[in-house]
Amino acid sequence: xSRSEDTSIxxxxxxxxxDNKVLPEDFKTPDNHVVRDPRLIRLTGIHPYNVEAPLSxxxxxxxxxxxxxxxxxxxxxxxxxxxxxxxxxxxTIEGMVDNPIKISLAQLLDNYEQVTYPITLxxxxxxxxxxxxxxxxxxxxxxxxxxxxxxxxxxxxxxLLRTAKPKRGAKYVCFEGADKLPNGYYGTSVKLNWxxxxxxxxxxxxxxxxxxxxxxxxxxxxxxxxxQIGGRSVKWLKRIIVTAEPSDNWYHIYDNRVLPTTITPxxxxxxxxxxxxxxxxxxxxxxxxxxxxxxxxxxxxxxxGLESYRVRGYxxxxxxxxxxxxxxxxxxxxxxxxxxxxxxxxxxxxxPEGDELYGGRLDxxxxxxxxxxxxxxxxxxxxxxxxxxxxxxxxxxESMMVxxxxxxxxxxxxxxxxxxxxxxxxxxxxxxxxxxxxxxLIPGGWxxxxxxxxxxxxxxYWGEKLSGEEEETVQEEPAKE
Amino acid sequence: xSRSEDTSIxxxxxxxxxDNKVLPEDFKTPDNHVVRDPRLIRLTGIHPYNVEAPLSxxxxxxxxxxxxxxxxxxxxxxxxxxxxxxxxxxxTIEGMVDNPIKISLAQLLDNYEQVTYPITLxxxxxxxxxxxxxxxxxxxxxxxxxxxxxxxxxxxxxxLLRTAKPKRGAKYVCFEGADKLPNGYYGTSVKLNWxxxxxxxxxxxxxxxxxxxxxxxxxxxxxxxxxQIGGRSVKWLKRIIVTAEPSDNWYHIYDNRVLPTTITPxxxxxxxxxxxxxxxxxxxxxxxxxxxxxxxxxxxxxxxGLESYRVRGYxxxxxxxxxxxxxxxxxxxxxxxxxxxxxxxxxxxxxPEGDELYGGRLDxxxxxxxxxxxxxxxxxxxxxxxxxxxxxxxxxxESMMVxxxxxxxxxxxxxxxxxxxxxxxxxxxxxxxxxxxxxxLIPGGWxxxxxxxxxxxxxxYWGEKLSGEEEETVQEEPAKE
Numbered sequence: 001x002s003r004s005e006d007t008s009i010x011x012x013x014x015x016x017x018x019d020n021k022v023l024p025e026d027f028k029t030p031d032n033h034v035v036r037d038p039r040l041i042r043l044t045g046i047h048p049y050n051v052e053a054p055l056s057x058x059x060x061x062x063x064x065x066x067x068x069x070x071x072x073x074x075x076x077x078x079x080x081x082x083x084x085x086x087x088x089x090x091x092t093i094e095g096m097v098d099n100p101i102k103i104s105l106a107q108l109l110d111n112y113e114q115v116t117y118p119i120t121l122x123x124x125x126x127x128x129x130x131x132x133x134x135x136x137x138x139x140x141x142x143x144x145x146x147x148x149x150x151x152x153x154x155x156x157x158x159x160l161l162r163t164a165k166p167k168r169g170a171k172y173v174c175f176e177g178a179d180k181l182p183n184g185y186y187g188t189s190v191k192l193n194w195x196x197x198x199x200x201x202x203x204x205x206x207x208x209x210x211x212x213x214x215x216x217x218x219x220x221x222x223x224x225x226x227x228q229i230g231g232r233s234v235k236w237l238k239r240i241i242v243t244a245e246p247s248d249n250w251y252h253i254y255d256n257r258v259l260p261t262t263i264t265p266x267x268x269x270x271x272x273x274x275x276x277x278x279x280x281x282x283x284x285x286x287x288x289x290x291x292x293x294x295x296x297x298x299x300x301x302x303x304x305g306l307e308s309y310r311v312r313g314y315x316x317x318x319x320x321x322x323x324x325x326x327x328x329x330x331x332x333x334x335x336x337x338x339x340x341x342x343x344x345x346x347x348x349x350x351x352p353e354g355d356e357l358y359g360g361r362l363d364x365x366x367x368x369x370x371x372x373x374x375x376x377x378x379x380x381x382x383x384x385x386x387x388x389x390x391x392x393x394x395x396x397x398e399s400m401m402v403x404x405x406x407x408x409x410x411x412x413x414x415x416x417x418x419x420x421x422x423x424x425x426x427x428x429x430x431x432x433x434x435x436x437x438x439x440x441l442i443p444g445g446w447x448x449x450x451x452x453x454x455x456x457x458x459x460x461y462w463g464e465k466l467s468g469e470e471e472e473t474v475q476e477e478p479a480k481e
Numbered sequence: 482x483s484r485s486e487d488t489s490i491x492x493x494x495x496x497x498x499x500d501n502k503v504l505p506e507d508f509k510t511p512d513n514h515v516v517r518d519p520r521l522i523r524l525t526g527i528h529p530y531n532v533e534a535p536l537s538x539x540x541x542x543x544x545x546x547x548x549x550x551x552x553x554x555x556x557x558x559x560x561x562x563x564x565x566x567x568x569x570x571x572x573t574i575e576g577m578v579d580n581p582i583k584i585s586l587a588q589l590l591d592n593y594e595q596v597t598y599p600i601t602l603x604x605x606x607x608x609x610x611x612x613x614x615x616x617x618x619x620x621x622x623x624x625x626x627x628x629x630x631x632x633x634x635x636x637x638x639x640x641l642l643r644t645a646k647p648k649r650g651a652k653y654v655c656f657e658g659a660d661k662l663p664n665g666y667y668g669t670s671v672k673l674n675w676x677x678x679x680x681x682x683x684x685x686x687x688x689x690x691x692x693x694x695x696x697x698x699x700x701x702x703x704x705x706x707x708x709q710i711g712g713r714s715v716k717w718l719k720r721i722i723v724t725a726e727p728s729d730n731w732y733h734i735y736d737n738r739v740l741p742t743t744i745t746p747x748x749x750x751x752x753x754x755x756x757x758x759x760x761x762x763x764x765x766x767x768x769x770x771x772x773x774x775x776x777x778x779x780x781x782x783x784x785x786g787l788e789s790y791r792v793r794g795y796x797x798x799x800x801x802x803x804x805x806x807x808x809x810x811x812x813x814x815x816x817x818x819x820x821x822x823x824x825x826x827x828x829x830x831x832x833p834e835g836d837e838l839y840g841g842r843l844d845x846x847x848x849x850x851x852x853x854x855x856x857x858x859x860x861x862x863x864x865x866x867x868x869x870x871x872x873x874x875x876x877x878x879e880s881m882m883v884x885x886x887x888x889x890x891x892x893x894x895x896x897x898x899x900x901x902x903x904x905x906x907x908x909x910x911x912x913x914x915x916x917x918x919x920x921x922l923i924p925g926g927w928x929x930x931x932x933x934x935x936x937x938x939x940x941x942y943w944g945e946k947l948s949g950e951e952e953e954t955v956q957e958e959p960a961k962e
Contacts, residue, residue: 279879283880327743401878406814
């Protein structure tokens with residue numbers, strides 16, 4: 001059965017705020033029925049609602065994020081579903097199946113086994129602001145808090161699909177939500193093979209941290225696809241369509257892609273075949289990390305006489321892979337130090353067989369995959385911080401792929417994962433730390449500063465002048481086609 | 482049924498040489514019974530036998546590699562098995578199983594379904610020579626031909642394990658070969674979860690390209706683990722042991738690991754806990770690519786008046802992932818061009834249901850994973866080649882992880898996958914191309930040349946002097962702990 005927070009061997013969510021209300025800025029929008037937390041940073045003006053938490057506050061909540069601070073990515077208005085209608089919410093499984101299904105949430109609860117998994121969702125746009133500073137992309141400016149972790153309760157997608165019996169030749173599963181948008185309902189697809197693979201852990205979920213889904217998170221029903229970008233986890237789920245081809249939904253084709261870096265926004269306007277090339281569609285997350293402390297603009301007084309400072313942050317990998325090491329450099333990559341890593345997710349694997357949480361079986365003991373973020377930290381002697389220009393961090397995953405030094409810029413600005421760089425300003429009695437960017441239109445960060453000062457952020461040296469370098473060297477570009 | 486080469490919709494192996502014999506250099510070794518091809522390059526002296534093909538010859542064989550040119554990684558003497566004894570070869574499934582099994586190859590053929598898969602095996606040391614030039618590792622010097630592709634016929638590992646019925650708590654599957662070595666029989670393990678996952682495609686194989694396994698490739702029986710490093714594909718298989726912990730075999734612990742780059746060979750001698758840390762064990766391959774043409778020391782006459790030159794090579798990713806793009810730069814990463822990619826493996830997916838090859842079902846139509854290398858090419862106008870210093874290539878995989886610019890040096894020198902760089906020397910009437918290295922002790926390549934000239938190969942610029950850079954800048958290292 002479920003446990004109290006004190007005695008649990010695995011993390012339980014922190015308490016969420018009881019006094020959140022509909023916010024005044026939402027009164028005049030279609031979302032005037034949605035309770036929200038005022039701490040969240042709006043990334044696309046007032047509406048639609050796309051938000052991330054302040055990075056420090058996200059980190060300080062710990063492994064699990066409350067609904068208050070969980071990032072939100074809404075393409076349009078939030079569908080309004082009254083509490084009294086939740087159990088009557090219906091969705092279908094249709095398309096290339098022998099046994100099409102229409103089922104209500106009440107039936108889903110009655111007829112299928114429920115499971116509860118900890119899952120980190122990550123927006124494909126996490127850290128996009130950095131790309132936008134280098135060169136404007138077609139996406140809005142996420143900082144490094146476009147990810148959150150919750151306990152999701154629901155039914156394993158494979159159980160549903162087996163009931164529907166996919167036909168021979170079926171290769172994809174499309175999901176469609178109730179959110180009607182300028183280009184139709186939001187929809188996307190994943191491979192059928194993944195959707196029926198228990199290792200992939202794909203869910204149809206109706207509870208988040210033990211509560212009915214908040215409206216911003218798909219009330220009353222959504223898909224949750226662990227290890228993949230958030231854009232595949234369709235909210236307000238209405239249709240599951242089994243097909244022979246990937247989804248032809250506009251949002252599947254023109255969102256959540258990493259086009260080749262050669263393609264500019266202007267070029268991309270007239271390249272339908274490139275957009276439709278599934279090779280450029282993002283499913284599994286790439287490996288990423290960020291520093292949370294020191295925070296942006298944090299100051300460390302040298303007068304305190306501290307021996308060392310604990311640098312801390314998060315990391316994650318995609319497709320169920322783990323982060324196997326996190327390394328920090330104070331000399332721009334010449335030498336590296338190994339950080340400590342902790343995986344709170346592993347504590348759920350220790351739950352006794354059959355243990356339940358929020359009405360769902362905690363089913364992790366057999367699972368090798370990791371679906372959540374991890375935390376890293378390293379104590380750095382203060383004298384070393386005083387004598388360095390920057391703290392850079394990179395993660396490596398279990399397939400020994402390491403985050404790249406340089407940004408892979410692309411037209412949608414997604415999957416940005418170069419080494420995360422915090423600049424250290426030694427101001428005499430104080431060290432001041434500077435993150436790459438601040439989210440949304442919030443000014444600040446070394447990237448904007450360097451760019452304003454005429455630095456070339458793509459010079460392979462974070463826009464800094466190379467020692468002994470002539471000014472022309474940076475500007476010089478060989479003539480190319 | 483199997484098809485003739487002319488009419489097949491999928492690739493069949495090129496004909497292997499009929500006149501290969503035991504080579505004179507092997508007469509005085511324990512391998513004096515093993516027929517080999519004289520074209521293969523020996524990487525560890527005469528014995529044990531560790532070889533790769535000349536890169537151009539490997540590429541020119543096409544998608545499938547003959548037994549003649551398939552790379553070989555032997556830790557010791559090749560077990561001698563007479564043809565007449567093959568069917569009596571026995572192996573066991575033991576350990577944490579309810580139903581321990583001892584089975585002969587004859588029984589394996591009679592009692593289990595046979596499948597045939599195309600699989601690229603890659604040595605974890607592929608491209609290690611480059612690491613050895615930067616700083617000597619504990620491994621010998623593979624060039625970029627430490628990989629090969631064959632059609633492997635055998636039984637799906639999951640079918641065998643299901644018969645043996647792993648007990649609760651079992652998490653690993655150890656494989657042990659008949660090759661007795663200074664530290665015991667060669668053995669290693671993979672996760673049980675992978676071994677029973679049909680998506681992972683792990684086989685117990687007894688045929689290679691339709692023939693009995695050659696002695697160097699495990700005659701008469703071996704494991705083949707697609708998408709993972711060759712070191713997990715145990716040859717001359719005698720024991721499959723189901724366990725709760727990873728293998729404690731010496732070769733599992735002290736081979737096939739990527740220790741953190743901070744650890745030197747000297748430090749590593751006294752770090753048993755670091756060696757045993759499974760986070761550093763290599764299973765899935767990382768993403769990699771190399772240029773095959775222009776070959777090392779190839780010359781392109783400018784007098785011919787060619788408009789363009791087709792640069793060509795291979796790429797692969799691990800864990801069943803695909804390479805989704807290959808990019809080439811002529812300006813050291815400032816701008817990139819997109820190469821064409823072909824995946825001959827996909828042709829097998831078109832085989833009619835139930836199609837058999839070499840007595841095994843071609844079972845690829847449902848499979849999303851890719852287990853083989855792909856080929857890339859790009860036509861580059863000759864004037865562009867005349868005006869560039871180098872051709873660099875990198876691949877990106879479907880999780881949008883891109884090969885790193887810089888080498889991740891580690892004590893065993895494994896999984897080396899920085900951008901592959903071919904230097905272009907414009908010698909007036911001719912362009913001469915120079916690969917990074919040549920395998921084994923063969924001299925040549927820009928890395929040794931740059932190092933001999935005093936360049937620092939780790940300066941983030943391939944050891945070249947930065948334009949306008951003072952000599953001291955390269956040498957200068959900030960004082961660190």
